[in-house]
Amino acid sequence: MQLASRVSTLELSVTLALDAKARELASAGRDIVNMSVGEPDFAAPKVAQDASVAKIRSGEVRYGPAAGQLPLRAALARELTETRSREFAPENVVVCHSAKHALSGALMATLEAGDEVLIPYPAWVSYVQLVRIAGAVPVGVLPVDGVRPNLEGLRRAITPRTRLILINSPNNPSGYVYEDGEIEAVLALAKEHGLWLLSDEIYRRLVFEGAPAASPATLDGDGHTIVVDGASKCFAMTGYRIGFAAGPKEVIGAIARLHSQMTGAPNAISQAGYQAAVEVGTPPEFEHMLAAFRERRAALLEGLERLGLETPEPRGAFYVFPDIGPYLDERGSVGFCEDLLEREGLAIVPGAAFGMDRHVRLSYATDLKNIHQALDRLGSFLQRG
Ligand code: PMP
Ligand code: GLU
Numbered sequence: 001m002q003l004a005s006r007v008s009t010l011e012l013s014v015t016l017a018l019d020a021k022a023r024e025l026a027s028a029g030r031d032i033v034n035m036s037v038g039e040p041d042f043a044a045p046k047v048a049q050d051a052s053v054a055k056i057r058s059g060e061v062r063y064g065p066a067a068g069q070l071p072l073r074a075a076l077a078r079e080l081t082e083t084r085s086r087e088f089a090p091e092n093v094v095v096c097h098s099a100k101h102a103l104s105g106a107l108m109a110t111l112e113a114g115d116e117v118l119i120p121y122p123a124w125v126s127y128v129q130l131v132r133i134a135g136a137v138p139v140g141v142l143p144v145d146g147v148r149p150n151l152e153g154l155r156r157a158i159t160p161r162t163r164l165i166l167i168n169s170p171n172n173p174s175g176y177v178y179e180d181g182e183i184e185a186v187l188a189l190a191k192e193h194g195l196w197l198l199s200d201e202i203y204r205r206l207v208f209e210g211a212p213a214a215s216p217a218t219l220d221g222d223g224h225t226i227v228v229d230g231a232s233k234c235f236a237m238t239g240y241r242i243g244f245a246a247g248p249k250e251v252i253g254a255i256a257r258l259h260s261q262m263t264g265a266p267n268a269i270s271q272a273g274y275q276a277a278v279e280v281g282t283p284p285e286f287e288h289m290l291a292a293f294r295e296r297r298a299a300l301l302e303g304l305e306r307l308g309l310e311t312p313e314p315r316g317a318f319y320v321f322p323d324i325g326p327y328l329d330e331r332g333s334v335g336f337c338e339d340l341l342e343r344e345g346l347a348i349v350p351g352a353a354f355g356m357d358r359h360v361r362l363s364y365a366t367d368l369k370n371i372h373q374a375l376d377r378l379g380s381f382l383q384r385g
Contacts, residue, residue, distance in 0.1 A: 006133055014125045014353040018337075022347035033374045035362045036347040038172060038319060040236035042292075044273065045283035048235060051276035052269045061268045066260035067252070068095020068244070069268070072275040079278055080246055083204075084217040084227070091249040094256045095266045095274075099202045099230035099243035100126060105255035106226045106245050107134040107164070110196050115163035120149040121355035122321065124172045124200070128355075136163070140355045146312040147174035147321065151185045158189070164196040165189070169213050170203040173354045173361035174321040175314020177207055180214045187216040190224045197225045202243070203317040205234040205286065208294050210315055223248035231274045233317075236289060240270040293318050296364040296371055303375035307382060318365045321351065325358040327382060332357045343384075344377035 002008075011017075019037035026032040043049070055061060067073065073090035080088040096102035103126070111117065113135035119127050121140045131138040139162075141153040154165065167186055169178035178186075190197040197216050204213050216225045230243020245255055277283055300320055304311045309322040324336060331338075333350035337360060340346050351359030364371060 006135075010129060010133070013129075015349055018347055018349055022341070025341075025345070030345055032341075032345045032347060033366075033370050033377060034347045035364070035366055035370070035374050036349050038233070038317075038363045038365055039238045040233060040289060040318070040365045041367065042236040042285065042289045044237045044240065045235055045277050045280070045285045047280050047283055048231075048237060048240075048273035048277040052240070052273035055269050055272035064265040064268055064271070066265055067256035068093070068266055069271050069275070072271050072278070075275050075278045076244055076246070079281070080217070080227070084215045086217050086220070088246055089249075092252055093244055093246045094252045094259070095242070095244050095271060096230075096255075096259065097243070097263055097266050098241045099200065099228050099232060100130075101241075101259075101263070102228045102230065102243045102245040102255075103127075103198070103200065104130050104133065105258055106198055106228065106247075106251070107131060107136070108258055109251055109254040110198075110226075111136040111163055114161060116159060116161045118154055118157055118162060118165045119355075120154065120167060122147060122171065122174050122351065122359070123166075123355055124168060125353045127166055127168075131166075137161070142356070147171070147176045149176075149178065149182055149186070151182065151189070154186065155189060158193055158195075162193065162195060164198055166198045166200070167216075168200040168202075170206060170314075170316025172203065172317055173319045173349070173351070173359075174312050175317045175319050176312065177210070177213050177315040180211070183214045183216050184219060187219055187224065190216075191222060195224065199225055199227050201227055201229045202233050204229060206290065206293065206318060207316040208290075208297060213316060217246070226251060231270075231277065234286065235274070235277045235283070236285070237270075237273065237277070240267070240273055242266060242270040242274045293364065296366075296368060299368055299371050300362065300364050300375070303371070307375070307379050318363060320362050320364065321354075321356075321359050322362075323358050324351075324360050327385070328358065333360055336360065340378070340381050344381045346374055346377040346381070348374075
């Protein structure tokens with residue numbers, strides 16, 4: 001029997017697959033340091049945990065509206081209004097099963113078969129696949145000066161089929177945070193050519209120095225921007241699977257209609273937990289997590305410098321993306337990561353998965369002890385060649 005072309009070449013998410021492999025090796029008794037998946041190693045804020053438990057205990061865990069519970073949509077609209085300095089109403093927000101789900105909903109709601117989507121590289125592993133699942137064509141645009149978005153390259157890549165630009169700041173995998181002028185320029189490009197601008201802001205709160213991450217929604221009065229965000233990274237709620245999309249009410253309504261058919265209402269228990277965290281604004285656990293990430297980032301950057309690896313300065317998120325070009329053979333970053341896992345028991349992600357084969361990604365959502373071990377292992381791997 002034949003599978004649909006949409007899935008016949010579709011691979012398991014590289015990050016999730018690598019994480020599974022590292023865990024499998026560890027449970028088989030291998031000594032593994034796992035810096036593959038981007039998943040905070042902290043508990044969800046206590047308010048969120050309590051609200052979710054209370055929801056279960058209420059005995060009222062029901063379907064609910066496909067767009068999410070109104071009090072959560074209202075809380076998110078208030079948070080968006082405050083943080084993106086632009087008026088959002090509950091109708092501008094659709095709660096989704098995760099940011100991944102919000103991204104796929106936004107792409108399904110805006111793209112026709114054959115449309116082109118511009119994606120500044122490096123880009124998170126799922127973008128290319130999600131665009132293809134929506135029937136459209138991903139067009140990657142390589143960066144300039146390391147990992148800076150290539151604005152001129154984006155402009156040159158526009159064709160009559162271009163329909164959407166997908167940006168991510170702070171960026172996974174590089175940690176790059178767009179400068180205000182870069183956000184303005186990408187939005188201007190979207191407006192000039194009548195394109196959607198899909199802005200994945202899931203790491204928005206995780207900025208370690210300099211100005212906070214800007215959102216194109218702040219400057220966009222004409223309804224080009226769709227923002228995606230969620231609870232996974234900033235509230236360490238990855239397993240709750242909850243997030244949202246926000247933007248013009250026509251597209252938000254369309255995503256809700258899609259989800260009403262495909263998945264139905266988001267998980268009621270997770271919605272209750274998310275609402276409690278959003279209503280607090282910044283739960284105390286967040287500051288603790290940010291401080292830990294800051295310390296780990298410093299240790300990792302210092303260690304990579306000692307190893308002589310050039311690493312673009314990551315201002316946000318919890319990844320570093322060093323250049324391992326001098327150490328590559330014809331198997332590229334995939335072969336590098338396979339050998340590293342095999343010989344040293346260190347799991348990291350090949351840059352090829354993000355569109356940049358000279359690099360590798362290390363997630364520092366893991367403790368300092370692991371980080372120091374990882375640096376030791378990487379050091380001996382590079383030395384042996
Ligand atoms: N966008 C980016 C850039 C990510 O790194 C992730 C991590 N999974 C997501 C979206 C999806 O997050 P979620 O857990 O909410 O699906
Ligand atoms: N976004 C995380 C990562 O890049 C989680 C894995 C995934 O959802 O693919 O590692």
